[in-house]
Amino acid sequence: MSALLEMRGITKTFPGVKALDEVTLTVRQGEIHALVGENGAGKSTLMKVLSGVYPAGTYDGEIHYDGELAQFRDISDSESRGIIIIHQELALVPLLSIAENVFLGNERATNGVIDWNATNRMTGELLKKVGLREAPTTMVDKLGVGKQQLVEIAKALSKEVRLLILDEPTAALSESDSQALLDLMLELKAQGVTSIIISHKLNEVRRVADSVTVIRDGSTVSTMDARAQPITEAAIVRDMVGRDMAHRYPERTRRAGDMLMEVSDWNVWHAEHADRQVIHNAQFNVRAGEVVGIAGLMGSGRTELAMSIFGHSYGRNITGNVRIKGRDVDVSKIDRAIDAGLAYVTEDRKSLGLILEEPISRNVTLANLPGVSSGGILNENEETQVSEKYRRAMNIRTPSVFQKVMNLSGGNQQKVVLSKWLFAGPEVLILDEPTRGIDVGAKFEIYGIINDLSAQGKGVLMISSEMPELLGMCDRIYVMNEGELVGELDAAEASQERIMSLIVTE
Template identity: 60%
Template structure:
């Protein structure tokens, strides 16, 4: 019998109107990397919050057996004192504190009642070396990227003598290089005897690093697969996740492309603070009715900056160039003006820019087009509810009602709320920035289907994505962006990863 560090037995967790977990069972062997897979809303993060004490003992049914003993954690501090540390998808770092201060926040090194800053920085430097981070411990969190912030979180876990490390979607916001480094670090920690639980939608990463994978669907344990001995393909995992075969990850589509709807000419954008630095350099692109146009580029190429600058000049300074809608030049000097002129932008950061997480689904759906619900200067609340509920049903948003708080939804369902908001606004041009980031394959398929439906209705769509297979699977044409310049344009039929990468890495002349 394998040495188990953790067993979770018949865990059941209920929220008002929703049973999030129903008799879930999980066993984790000491020293392994154990992956947990499932669609958005399946209950993966809820299960880990039960384990770590975020949801305290007494708020759920079932037993947790850790290192051979039944445990009853009331707080996160209780689980951390046992060596269980969870790193959430939304990083819990204070941006204006230093790396060292964040690592030892709540676990300060003190002498005679005062913090020993020399010892703090010295010990933090040792931990940073363990995770492969060379930055000065005194560096502010705001001065490092998301990839390095993930490493700081792991260093923070190591400072707590972690035995069981839980990582919730650790690579969701990382580029390929940072993701590879993080996975390599997880392997190193495994060699040092640290057990890891990895929640991820990226099946290629799970196949590469995990020893076993447990699949959860609709709050229930489906099965646990041994990746070292079983013949487990990505499609095999997908079938367990969604309950059906998913032979084609991209829905079929027969494009019906019409006349040009949207065009930008000679679009140049400077950095908002370093105003002498050009971020977007003389970009030209166009989109036709019923067409899905992709924008490919490496991290830092300027994809999001281009989209935000066009959408009401919400990024950049000294912006020049022209925007045309159906051949007529329009102004987009503010977000409101861009929306009034039929342009919408679904941001890559739905939690910060795209949604009001503390408000309900209803208000989020109506937020961009309240004028459509106005009667005598007041919002018709009955009509607002009706519209939101129609989208809840048609978009398959998993929530008991449109009164549900948006921040409590899974990532995939939050993304559907974002799309519902813009569909209700009824724009002619819809820019989708990383529309499937951090969501599972089943939800991705639903998003692709919605994109196809929008294109079929005659909308002009621009899709920005870091995943080349996604662009190749859904786009009619693809522009490549490198160092702020559009370096190539390829039709969907002729596009290949190699051809796009050639343009994406093209140096300035």
């Protein structure tokens, strides 16, 4: 099988940092090639070089595409050759419809007049391919993160794609949606489309990839051929982190203490459709020292439940009771929820959890500014000391707490979010997809932080779309479906099969 793409000796340097060092990558025609590595290893940078985000002349090395030396000036240049990249950060216009986004810059028009019938018809066909049931006229800002990712896939398919690059395509998707997307990749492969997938989900990599290239610290470590012999997750992890990881989840002593948080008769109506109830009579509890999980498919209401409890930041006509340490508390505003002892780590850390343009020091203290202030005046020395303390405690990899958060890897950004909420001194932390988009090494560190919190007597409510993560970390798991908590399982009795059976039988 001939090579469609060869990247030879690619070196990319930013001020003071060598992001890529003599990287080589060979992708054969018609294969699915996985590119894996820890956050900050250089995977996305390499793909930005390939797609022209970093144009020819800004890096050293050569790109050979379809047998020719390629020097892409920008994204449109690479797209004209059939190279389409879908970045981890979504690039959709929220106030346009799905159809408008899918064909933005690639409009179906005659003599400058857009044919909306053709546009909507073709969009509908593309949406069927990616498993999205929404109407083409639906506004993108009405979709969740997972569905927006599927719109991005449909947008890529609307172009004459030969090499499809997907950067963490399933990071925001539920398990069922992820499987549908992987099936779609295999279908595209059968049609002759070559794909490069960047993913931290090694089970997905092993399922679809024909070849796997591992990058560590900006250099190529290895390339494995799944057609020659089966590729194990242990082998990938070893090359990614430079060591064997015998256990994916750190061990801890499970010891539930006194009742910490109780939620009862919790009802929430949709934020925009007043006649649609999204949470129905939810009741659950978290004890001191417990890690309690919430499992469910995308759209089951997990995030809506969490956000509505944390300061009524989602929904309307919210009713129900929240008790912390046996005392009724007011959580109707975010500041009141924080004062009551709650913290919420959002699933969308870049948009809702951090101020990317601000340094680590400013982000760490955001949720508790009085803790570094006197008389309403911010004490910058105290702010620096606090953030430095959390930098060390959380092992945030950065040369300085004055580094802008936008320049950190996903795992280190997540540690900053956790630091922000720990400085606020919560009793219960609600973690919504706490390891989304994070590599296996950083995940292990986040799991260790969660275990340390439980050992301190904190309560942790953990929402995750990865069932193995819930099974590996939680003392109990609530199962949610269509806005209702339909079951509760102890760790000893929980399994993926039992969780799914509760979802499909209720």
